[in-house]
Amino acid sequence: MERTSIFWNHIKNYRWSYVIGFALLSISSLLQLLIPVLLGQFTDRLQISSLTYGETIQFAIWMTAVGLGIAIFRSTSRIYLFRLARVLETRVRGDLFKHWEKLSAQYFNNQRIGDLMSHAISDVQVIREVSMQGYFNILEAILLITVSVIAMVTSVNPWLTLVTMLPLPLLSILAYRFNDRIQKQSANMQSAISDLTSRVQEFTAGIRVVKAFVQEKEESKLFTKDNEHAVDMNRKFVRTNSLFSSLSTGIVGFSFLVSVVMGGVMVLNHVITLGQFVAFNTYLSLLMGPIENLGKVVNLMQRGKASEKRIMEIFNTQPQVIDDLVADQTIERIGGEIEVRNLTFAYPEEEDRPMLKNVSLKVPKGTSLAIVGRVGSGKSTLVHLLVRLHNPPEGTVFIDGRDIHEIPLNILRGQIGIVPQDQFLFSSTIRDNIGFDPHPYTDEQVVEASKVAQVYENIVEFPDQFDTTLGERGISLSGGQRQRVSIARAIIKKPSILIFDDSLSAVDTITEDLILEGLKSVMNKRTTIIIGHRISSVQGADQIIVMEAGQIVERGTHEKLLQRNGIYADLYHKQQLDQEAERQDGQDDDSIQATLSQEGAGV
Template identity: 40%
Template sequence: MKSLASLNKYLLRYKRDLAFGIACILASNFCIITAPQFVGKAIDAMTDDSVPNGVLKNVLLGLLFSALAGFFLFLVRQFIIVVSRKIEFDLKNDFYAHLQTLSYMFFKQNSTGDLMSRATNDLNAVRNYLGPGIMYSLNTLFRLVFALSAMITVSAELTFFALLPAPLLSYLVYRIGKDIHDKSQVLQERYAALTTKVQENLAGIRVVKAYTREESEIAEFERLNNEYYEQNLKLARLQSWFYPSMSGLLGVSVVLIVWAGGAKVIAGEITVGQIAQFLIYIVSLAWPLIAIGWVTNLVQRAAASQERIDAVLNIIPEIADTPDVDRRIKEIQGEIEFRNVSFAYPAQPERLVLNNVSFVVPKGTRFAVVGATGSGKSTLVNLIPRLLDATSGEMFIDGRPIRTIPLEVLRENIGFVSQEYLLFSDTLAQNIAFGIKNAVQDDIDAAARAAAIYDDIASFPQQFETMIGERGITLSGGQKQRTSIARALIRKPKILVLDDSLSAVDTKTEDMILKNLAALPAETTVILISHRISTVKNCDQIIVLEAGCIVEQGSHEELVKQDGRYADLYRKQLLEEEISALD
């Protein structure tokens, strides 16, 4: 329940609407409790000939107050339910905005499906609490206060009989409410697992079909779906006897009142109209008391869901501007220095992916990193835009400690093409223009030409307006890579990082792209990662990584002369090219 306290700041944003809503709840309950008084008087008037027109007058007043109660209930929904929608809107925006601030590592450690579940299913549960939950909770509270006050004025003794089941009712709400909370939390986790499975399956559908794994995927989905179904049944079974129990206790109250009230009517202590009035009060409490069970379910499910939402919202971004940041810095020039940099992933802090790495990349240099798979190449370049932060050592940009540069300034001046060339379900033009704000078509054309993708796009029927589907599914691997490169080039970055971004293109296209990169402004620093020596041989400086350490460094010619790992890789690739030529 403590988790729901985090919603108070959202409720306070709309305190005026909530105040009007609460006022309308008070007004509606006042009218609902006032109407039975006139019903009782009308019944008594039927037996009292000394009150002319008493029946009609009291019936009309009863109808008037009933109509007013309905009108105020309408206003209640207009204020409180609308507020719940507004808070849902704010929460979704805040949740999504917070996700954008979290580090690259967070998304490697948390599944997309689970995050989607929190942003949709959990938020819906919270919205149900903020709307119907709060509305019916307040309605029940005010109804009890008004009804009990009115009942006591009629007969304190009958009120005592009516409240006899109350202790058992309180116990049910407390005990079963706790069980509902626990089962709701498990239910949300099952739903998250199910969502994750669907998301992963659809994202990897080509792999599933290529390996004919449809049957096993269906079986796994059925297993997860069955777990979700079983958990839903457990919650439904709990609720299935909770609500009838509430109704049963209410029925006990009615029986006690009829028994005790009937005796009082016979004894002449109260009138028939008063006993009718009293029974109407009890009936008016029927839905609010039954709603306690429903509201308890809403509140407990919302509390479980808000815990999952807060678990994300309370995460402090690992990578953010530090107190040492210099806001006067508006751009960078492109010089990079690593000084005794080491890095280990949090899951394996004892395993250094980079170990005491040091090098300098002067502004405007073409710099390459080569090495076997798993040698730390991608991790190294992920440190440059601070997608990751070094575990130890220091990094400098233009001679300044990297953490003194505003994160936004740093990343705005870097064009980064990762191995995972993700494209969005949009037009080709929008995917390329994603790199900068307010891109015009000339910028898009120039970037596409530099990335050697322009001719391919021009051959499509809709050219730059071609929709490419989710993750660019309608494009080939090489076209995806080149579109990603165009997205980086349109920024005209001071530092361009290509992380094995030419692996899916043929050698002719690769040569064209490399020539275009050579035509970039002389002050642009280019960092290349590649397994192909042909990609990096014209770079000014090349480092060879092995197990996170720099084992060789120099130009292509210098490294070939050293006859080490680089030279060995070079000879192997030359041999592969000769064999391919023979074929």
């Protein structure tokens, strides 16, 4: 269901709370209108010298009582309405995060982190300001202007009121003329903030690369450029805002000038009394603030409109991967048999270039499949379709004989343990990263998973061991350690299907052998898919497929593929030669070291 308005939906949900807040504000505004009446009466009595000492005290008490009433009701209404604004801010930010969680992975591939942060922080803050200051100032202005004008017409002089109010409609014309400019410049300013945030995030994430390539000066230039652009956009916005506010103040000031001149003449001609003149100008003084605030509110509303538009675009973006209508909610587990039938798949933005072409395979429950191939051959795309990070065409991917679309997403993903290529870790403790699952795990289970993944010995060397807090993205660990923690995170779930997406590339061959040996007990009776470049990590699989340009070009066991002398055999022989060369280099280094030692001993 498409959302229409953040503000209107919030007001509908909290309409009675707003009624109470506006009622309190109305009482405060009406109390303010007693001040001109009291001042007018006081001035008239003072002018004819009929004011007694007791009446002076009485006027003072009334003024004090009205002032206290205004303070109490105004502050109470502000607290009430501003609390509702904070509720809106919290709800919108929470809804935004929840909606992001529902969106497909492909959405985030096309978004910058800086833009997302700007939406969650800057845009939501603007929306809060609109609901906080905007609503408050608009209602106060409407109440004060309406009641004050009525009082000025009925209790002072209608012609003086008419002439004084004539310039004020120019504010509406002014707001209309500045409307598009303020909205456009507000959007440009928010976009510039997003660019700047993205620049800072990218720099901090790649700080090691920046330093390794001595790019500090170049990065500083890029940051300075984005920073100056943000300042320039903000300066243009402030300039427009200042011009609008100045013109608004000038119009209001001109009305005040008309009041003083024309009202003074009326007093001299005895058309109105001095008390009425004082009361009239006091009414006008009360209107000055709200009328000037209307200009600020127009500015704020345009900013709010731009921010709301940006956030509504996110809310109205529908997730591409959701539970289908055919999903069977009675399914609680999956067995693990995988079958792919004539699968052809292309990403939405590249529909004319399929990543997978007519792929067919079957992985019986409890067996293992290894996938090898060059970069970009479609290996990762295939396993991403198994966990429905993207939607495969219906009738192409089956688990336990059922179309994958029939299996609820939470069951499908909860029963598949995947170790991705990027080894992403969260900036929390090692224990939290290994036990990253809705279901809690015991310390013994966490330790056992770390031992299977061959990372336990590394963890216990840290001062805080499993309570060690990792840096952002697990940067405090080495690449191999991150991979092994990711492996532990996948196997602790004890899933029906295990997927290792090139998960051993950052470890040495000895550690790789230890991990594979430890995984044998975990892989037993579980369907396992291993994507790898090293033949040593995939040669023990029950079946191996070789992918090329999105197609399966070879399949079989390790021995059968070697007999074919195809791509797999060629890759195997090359790796054998590389390993032999490494061993030979190591032997040569040992020989040189031994010779130097003998020479040193002879000397």
